[in-house]
Amino acid sequence: MTGKAADMPHDATQTPGRLRGRASRLLAQLTNQSDRLMNEGLSLVDARKWHYAVLASLHEFGPGSQATLSRRTGIFRSDMVGVLNELAERDLVERVPDPDDRRRNVISITPQGRRHLRRLDKVLDDLHDELLAPLTSAERTEFVRLLTRLVDHHGHAHS
Amino acid sequence: MTGKAADMPHDATQTPGRLRGRASRLLAQLTNQSDRLMNEGLSLVDARKWHYAVLASLHEFGPGSQATLSRRTGIFRSDMVGVLNELAERDLVERVPDPDDRRRNVISITPQGRRHLRRLDKVLDDLHDELLAPLTSAERTEFVRLLTRLVDHHGHAHS
DNA sequence: CTGTTGCGTTAGTCCGACTAACGATGTAGG
DNA sequence: CCTACATCGTTAGTCGGACTAACGCAACAG
Numbered sequence: 081m082t083g084k085a086a087d088m089p090h091d092a093t094q095t096p097g098r099l100r101g102r103a104s105r106l107l108a109q110l111t112n113q114s115d116r117l118m119n120e121g122l123s124l125v126d127a128r129k130w131h132y133a134v135l136a137s138l139h140e141f142g143p144g145s146q147a148t149l150s151r152r153t154g155i156f157r158s159d160m161v162g163v164l165n166e167l168a169e170r171d172l173v174e175r176v177p178d179p180d181d182r183r184r185n186v187i188s189i190t191p192q193g194r195r196h197l198r199r200l201d202k203v204l205d206d207l208h209d210e211l212l213a214p215l216t217s218a219e220r221t222e223f224v225r226l227l228t229r230l231v232d233h234h235g236h237a238h239s
Numbered sequence: 240m241t242g243k244a245a246d247m248p249h250d251a252t253q254t255p256g257r258l259r260g261r262a263s264r265l266l267a268q269l270t271n272q273s274d275r276l277m278n279e280g281l282s283l284v285d286a287r288k289w290h291y292a293v294l295a296s297l298h299e300f301g302p303g304s305q306a307t308l309s310r311r312t313g314i315f316r317s318d319m320v321g322v323l324n325e326l327a328e329r330d331l332v333e334r335v336p337d338p339d340d341r342r343r344n345v346i347s348i349t350p351q352g353r354r355h356l357r358r359l360d361k362v363l364d365d366l367h368d369e370l371l372a373p374l375t376s377a378e379r380t381e382f383v384r385l386l387t388r389l390v391d392h393h394g395h396a397h398s
Numbered sequence: 399c400t401g402t403t404g405c406g407t408t409a410g411t412c413c414g415a416c417t418a419a420c421g422a423t424g425t426a427g428g
Numbered sequence: 429c430c431t432a433c434a435t436c437g438t439t440a441g442t443c444g445g446a447c448t449a450a451c452g453c454a455a456c457a458g
Contacts, residue, residue, distance in 0.1 A: 098360065099295045099312075103367055103379075104273045104288075106386040111270040113393040114263045129263075136258045147405060153258075154268075156447065161407060183405040183454045201257060208262055214392040219385060220262075226374060226382050227265035233373040234272040271446095306436060315416065320438060342423045342436040 114211055121207045126170075127200055130155055130163045135172065135189060135197040143188035145178065172196050273370055280366040285329075286359055289314055289322045294331065294348060294356040302347035304337065331355050
């Protein structure tokens with residue numbers, strides 16, 4: 081139901097040996113735990129993380145075509161269809177054909193969508209509070225800062 | 240803690256808005272990039288991350304049954320079969336029926352396995368160097384420390 | 399008009415995490 | 429000994445998310 085991820089069957093290693101100390105492995109484990117947390121939390125309010133991504137993107141950057149949204153959120157344009165269907169079913173977004181370019185749909189957030197977004201924001205705040213529970217406020221900031229630096233560095237397309 | 244910034248329509252150009260600043264999202268992105276990096280790097284030496292996990296586990300904790308290895312590494316025991324097949328094909332591990340319990344196989348690492356493990360260690364060192372490139376040495380340490388704290392916290396089976 | 403590109407959509411592949419069940423074997427209780 | 433149950437290695441299969449391919453359509457450049 082929740083999707084994926086599980087902690088190890090039982091705690092795996094105990095020493096910070098090669099296995100456990102590797103950043104890549106720690107990242108994978110933590111992301112697993114994080115994903116599980118977020119998915120469970122969001123499912124309680126009938127949402128998924130892509131819903132939030134789309135709504136937040138609409139709120140921050142305004143309406144746009146599906147392709148635009150796809151680029152903004154990182155969702156594949158083939159998957160965007162389904163996400164928008166789900167959001168439209170719930171009247172959280174509006175899908176209107178673009179008069180200026182009849183290939184496009186213009187997606188915009190509805191008042192209900194905004195309300196829902198605020199709710200999701202609250203939910204996510206709480207979930208992140210749980211996720212980062214063992215860290216002090218300063219540590220959380222630092223953690224996010226480091227993550228951002230790393231993501232940005234590798235985000236620069238270099239292929 | 241994340242400041243609830245005022246709901247401005249669209250003026251925030253570069254602010255680490257809700258979407259981008261969320262730790263969960265940064266984690267997911269970075270893990271993606273990390274996984275890619277590791278998989279690509281390891282495939283160049285005909286290996287996968289589970290290979291490393293098993294070999295490292297054997298090296299650190301000695302031989303064990305497949306179920307034991309499964310618990311140590313977090314690999315499902317149904318998937319362990321395939322991993323061990325691949326490793327055995329390459330003569331990196333030995334699979335011997337346990338005389339004391341005929342249900343079990345005892346898996347142990349071979350000299351070739353140890354050699355391969357050292358090679359993988361080197362490869363992973365390099366890959367992690369690339370992964371953490373934008374961070375100073377002190378920052379890398381801190382980063383791993385924070386990750387470990389978080390993973391440990393959520394690892395506590397509290398269900 | 400012609401070829402190229404971007405759009406939304408459908409269908410389908412690929413892969414890793416995870417579940418279920420089997421036969422063979424071990425263990426414990428009566 | 430018999431019965432019940434747990435554990436092991438293994439096979440098969442489900443499930444979901446990331447990703448690709450190709451279609452019909454529209455825009456645009458020449």
